[in-house]
Amino acid sequence: MDLEEINTIAVLGAGNMGHGITEVAAMAGYDVNMRDIKAEFVEDGYDQIEWSLNKLAEKDRLSREDADAALERVTPLVDMEAAVADADVVIEAVPEQMEIKEEVYRELEACAGDDALFVTNTSSLSITDLAEFTDRPERFCGMHFFNPPVRMQLVEVISGAETAEETLDVVEELAEEFGKTPVRVHRDSPGFIVNRILVPLMNEASWLVSDGEATIAEVDSTTKYELGLPMGTFELGDQVGNDISYHVLEYMHDVLGDAYEPAPLLEEKVENEELGKKTGAGFYDYENGDGVQIPTDEHSDLVETRLLATMANEAAKLIGGDVAPPESIDEAVKLGAGFPDGPVKLVDEYGLERLHSALEDAYEDTGHGRYEPADYLAERAAEGGFVDAGGDSDAVSFEAIRVEYPGEMVGHIAIDRQHRMNTISNEVLDELSTAIELLEDDDDVRAVLLTGAGEKAFSAGADVQSMAGSGGDPLEAQELSRRGQSTFGTLESSSMPVVAGIDGYCLGGGMELATCADIRIASERSEFGQPELNLGLIPGWGGTQRLRHIVGEGRAKEIILTAERYDAETMESYGFVNEVVDDDELSERAFELASELAAGPPIAHTFTKRAMAAGRDDVDAGLEYEASAFGHLMATDDLMEGITAFMGDGEPTFEGK
Numbered sequence: 001m002d003l004e005e006i007n008t009i010a011v012l013g014a015g016n017m018g019h020g021i022t023e024v025a026a027m028a029g030y031d032v033n034m035r036d037i038k039a040e041f042v043e044d045g046y047d048q049i050e051w052s053l054n055k056l057a058e059k060d061r062l063s064r065e066d067a068d069a070a071l072e073r074v075t076p077l078v079d080m081e082a083a084v085a086d087a088d089v090v091i092e093a094v095p096e097q098m099e100i101k102e103e104v105y106r107e108l109e110a111c112a113g114d115d116a117l118f119v120t121n122t123s124s125l126s127i128t129d130l131a132e133f134t135d136r137p138e139r140f141c142g143m144h145f146f147n148p149p150v151r152m153q154l155v156e157v158i159s160g161a162e163t164a165e166e167t168l169d170v171v172e173e174l175a176e177e178f179g180k181t182p183v184r185v186h187r188d189s190p191g192f193i194v195n196r197i198l199v200p201l202m203n204e205a206s207w208l209v210s211d212g213e214a215t216i217a218e219v220d221s222t223t224k225y226e227l228g229l230p231m232g233t234f235e236l237g238d239q240v241g242n243d244i245s246y247h248v249l250e251y252m253h254d255v256l257g258d259a260y261e262p263a264p265l266l267e268e269k270v271e272n273e274e275l276g277k278k279t280g281a282g283f284y285d286y287e288n289g290d291g292v293q294i295p296t297d298e299h300s301d302l303v304e305t306r307l308l309a310t311m312a313n314e315a316a317k318l319i320g321g322d323v324a325p326p327e328s329i330d331e332a333v334k335l336g337a338g339f340p341d342g343p344v345k346l347v348d349e350y351g352l353e354r355l356h357s358a359l360e361d362a363y364e365d366t367g368h369g370r371y372e373p374a375d376y377l378a379e380r381a382a383e384g385g386f387v388d389a390g391g392d393s394d395a396v397s398f399e400a401i402r403v404e405y406p407g408e409m410v411g412h413i414a415i416d417r418q419h420r421m422n423t424i425s426n427e428v429l430d431e432l433s434t435a436i437e438l439l440e441d442d443d444d445v446r447a448v449l450l451t452g453a454g455e456k457a458f459s460a461g462a463d464v465q466s467m468a469g470s471g472g473d474p475l476e477a478q479e480l481s482r483r484g485q486s487t488f489g490t491l492e493s494s495s496m497p498v499v500a501g502i503d504g505y506c507l508g509g510g511m512e513l514a515t516c517a518d519i520r521i522a523s524e525r526s527e528f529g530q531p532e533l534n535l536g537l538i539p540g541w542g543g544t545q546r547l548r549h550i551v552g553e554g555r556a557k558e559i560i561l562t563a564e565r566y567d568a569e570t571m572e573s574y575g576f577v578n579e580v581v582d583d584d585e586l587s588e589r590a591f592e593l594a595s596e597l598a599a600g601p602p603i604a605h606t607f608t609k610r611a612m613a614a615g616r617d618d619v620d621a622g623l624e625y626e627a628s629a630f631g632h633l634m635a636t637d638d639l640m641e642g643i644t645a646f647m648g649d650g651e652p653t654f655e656g657k
């Protein structure tokens with residue numbers, strides 16, 4: 001079956017996941033039959049969809065017409081045959097019990113069309129086992145959404161033992177049609193990718209506390225403030241639901257053995273029905289206590305090593321078992337769990353050899369199966385890491401940009417397509433992503449300078465020519481927009497200060513790129529503008545959102561809607577440009593500014609940027625981040641260095657420690 005042949009989708013189950021998936025499919029333009037076993041269940045699911053679509057429309061994330069049209073496309077049903085007879089794809093999202101699923105698949109197989117694809121949203125059961133309840137194992141696979149499906153970007157697409165390649169291809173395309181990012185799981189393995197990393201991580205945290213080796217505060221303080229994960233491990237457990245983690249873990253324990261034995265602390269929480277946020281108490285008390293309280297300064301080396309070692313071991317089992325390659329693991333966990341860096345990158349950076357030895361020691365001391373290092377871990381540890389062993393950054397080469405190291409801890413990226421006014425092509429986007437990552441990973445770089453090569457243009461925007469080359473395909477254009485948004489977003493969220501040195505035209509996508517820098521310095525001759533509306537387009541690389549944070553909504557609307565060109569001085573008065581300098585002084589001054597920033601305190605830079613980003617749409621979240629970061633900085637060497645230098649009237653030398 002081709003993607004174009006898919007018109008009607010049936011979703012079995014109208015619970016949290018079922019109605020969420022229905023909403024996603026309806027928003028993508030599909031007719032969706034949502035079926036559950038009782039009228040009240042489907043009605044409830046339908047009401048939830050209506051509520052959610054209304055919210056999206058209220059927040060202007062969707063037009064009122066699109067919200068109404070999406071709801072129109074949903075048909076709530078109880079009768080199985082009516083729900084699936086015309087369906088091209090059936091997405092099963094019924095409770096996670098084999099017997100229930102078996103019954104549903106037997107009934108489904110009797111009513112569905114012969115060509116229909118069946119996919120399951122299971123998060124824990126075996127795809128291969130479920131496929132056996134049908135007569136079409138080659139047209140059956142996993143399509144695992146994350147909760148809530150409307151908001152979460154990731155979809156794991158999982159192969160069963162007999163799934164045909166074409167089935168996986170079309171289900172991935174369908175996930176993309178839904179506006180999601182599919183990540184393929186090549187082999188059916190418990191927990192797939194994200195749960196396979198997260199659940200053992202949460203279990204290890206519980207073991208550390210059960211065994212008296214750490215406190216909850218130490219674990220969460222280390223997870224959040226040392227490893228930089230978005231939540232403490234126990235905080236995450238409470239969010240996910242301790243019963244859910246326990247259930248997945250039991251399944252892993254059954255299938256994979258003793259390494260996955262649930263920790264007594266977790267078991268106790270489930271027995272006491274302290275299931276997390278949803279029951280008002282879990283590892284933290286949300287009703288009678290203060291909720292999640294994570295100290296910034298209770299870092300424990302043991303916790304850090306054990307948690308990383310657990311992730312390393314699970315990643316090794318996934319990679320070594322051909323379940324998923326390192327890049328898929330990192331992408332899935334970043335999208336599914338909000339990790340700023342993927343687990344493979346985290347453990348490689350820490351040092352796989354150290355983690356391997358830590359596991360060997362713990363295994364020798366305790367004899368517990370969870371510490372037994374996977375063979376593949378030993379292999380990669382000996383090679384120096386999962387990826388790019390030896391970290392040979394010289395191997396990276398660029399065509400459309402230049403990456404230079406002019407000294408003073410500055411990393412310089414120059415867009416170098418002077419024949420086309422440094423316009424931004426797909427190649428430039430790809431190379432920018434690689435370059436940002438390269439500089440981010442380089443301990444010797446502490447500030448980024450971004451320029452356009454030559455004297456004519458910083459960048460004249462998206463390469464209209466190559467854009468036209470997509471033959472007017474709306475999907476390709478959407479993809480291009482998303483790629484630009486996310487590449488520029490990586491620059492915006494860089495942990496380092498970013499200076500844009502603007503000389504010449506700074507138009508369209510070029511201006512959107514400059515908007516993602518922290519500080520903009522421009523030569524007098526520079527010219528700015530968002531001319532997209534003149535082309536019948538809109539700024540598609542973040543311009544409709546980011547510009548207003550810099551110049552205010554009124555000016556942003558003026559710049560975008562009039563599509564006028566502006567000189568540097570005017571843009572300085574609008575607050576977009578921080579400083580205007582003589583044309584021949586631009587490169588020297590931009591480098592000087594970048595090097596001054598590079599000499600500053602790196603941790604404080606990172607925290608400042610994160611706090612400001614966190615507070616953009618939610619001042620309370622920003623203030624909370626600020627307070628945590630402020631506390632965390634108290635324990636840094638940089639603070640001592642800064643204060644000592646101040647007292648002694650000297651210049652501080654910050655080390656980022």
Ligand SMILES: C/C=C/C(=O)SCCNC(=O)CCNC(=O)[C@H](O)C(C)(C)COP(=O)(O)OP(=O)(O)OC[C@H]1O[C@@H](n2cnc3c(N)ncnc32)[C@H](O)[C@@H]1OP(=O)(O)O
Nearest residue numbers: 420421423460461462463464465505507508509531540541
């Ligand atoms: C999501 C993002 C969307 C967008 O960014 S949409 C694009 C927004 N940008 C624009 O609309 C700017 C378009 N370009 C211009 O208006 C002009 O150009 C300039 C003002 C930048 C420069 O004008 P002049 O000095 O007269 O030079 P020239 O002969 O027009 O340009 C030199 C070469 O550069 C190519 N070029 C310039 N901008 C683009 C572009 N955005 N996409 C593709 N090519 C571009 C031209 O075609 C030409 O090339 P050749 O040598 O083959 O004649």
